[in-house]
Amino acid sequence: MNNPLKVIAKKMRFDMMKAIRPGQSHHIGCSYSIVEILTFLYFKLLKIDPKNPSNHDRDIFILSKGHAGLALYTILFEKGFINKDTLLSYDQDGGILPEHASNVIPGVEVSTGSLGHGLPIAVGFATSFLNDDKHNNVYVLMSDGELNEGSNWEAIMYAGFHKLHNLTVVIDGNGFQGYSDTEKVIDLSPISRKIENFGWNYYDADGHDFDSLDKVFQKIKKNKNKKPHFIFAKTTKGKGLPGLEGKFEAHYKSLDEETKQKLLNFLKI
Ligand SMILES: [Mg+2]
Numbered sequence: 001m002n003n004p005l006k007v008i009a010k011k012m013r014f015d016m017m018k019a020i021r022p023g024q025s026h027h028i029g030c031s032y033s034i035v036e037i038l039t040f041l042y043f044k045l046l047k048i049d050p051k052n053p054s055n056h057d058r059d060i061f062i063l064s065k066g067h068a069g070l071a072l073y074t075i076l077f078e079k080g081f082i083n084k085d086t087l088l089s090y091d092q093d094g095g096i097l098p099e100h101a102s103n104v105i106p107g108v109e110v111s112t113g114s115l116g117h118g119l120p121i122a123v124g125f126a127t128s129f130l131n132d133d134k135h136n137n138v139y140v141l142m143s144d145g146e147l148n149e150g151s152n153w154e155a156i157m158y159a160g161f162h163k164l165h166n167l168t169v170v171i172d173g174n175g176f177q178g179y180s181d182t183e184k185v186i187d188l189s190p191i192s193r194k195i196e197n198f199g200w201n202y203y204d205a206d207g208h209d210f211d212s213l214d215k216v217f218q219k220i221k222k223n224k225n226k227k228p229h230f231i232f233a234k235t236t237k238g239k240g241l242p243g244l245e246g247k248f249e250a251h252y253k254s255l256d257e258e259t260k261q262k263l264l265n266f267l268k269i
Pocket of ligand 1: 030143144145172173174175176177
């Protein structure tokens, strides 16, 4: 495990499991599918400072799939925005971390949970930065099922037309949404043609492979065509969890104490 990002991702999977409360439905599957994407963004890409979370020169990251708040809080812990006690208060009475992402937490830009809102808000940030000649970049992580929301397509249409080249969308392509396979609910293939026809750059990536993510972001850095960027990152629901990996039921799965302990032993660093 030479890549330091792999070490962080491994630690993150363990810390997330520590914060999970047995008997509760924490959207485990869709939190574990974005571990590498968040690790790459927070430790390789985003211009952010845990000591100064509201620095005006910072990049903006929005987790539009706010139900994976557990993953967002954990990467903020790994990066030093919040402490361990705060992380372990996740979804507890008296704690400050609600299940869905909340912007009262340092480092969380926008409260999310109602799907289809993150990208329209990101379009507002990106437009404002370009209007002010500022160099901040804006990143949004969305679920694949979330692409069914009409508000996203208004935002995609607007961003393409207005050439918001400081905006990047990453899709967590785990193939499932709350009630079924994404392709059984609405099959959006070929998504690349739809996105390109709206005036965006489109890229495929392996959402669990740091080299693959790095290659795509290098391409984006070199791309000067002034279009917004859309990355479809193929992922696996419940990645890294025996018994849950790649399974639909990982979405809402509630763990009992014994299973949690077994998984903690498995994930132990
Ligand atoms: Mg999904």
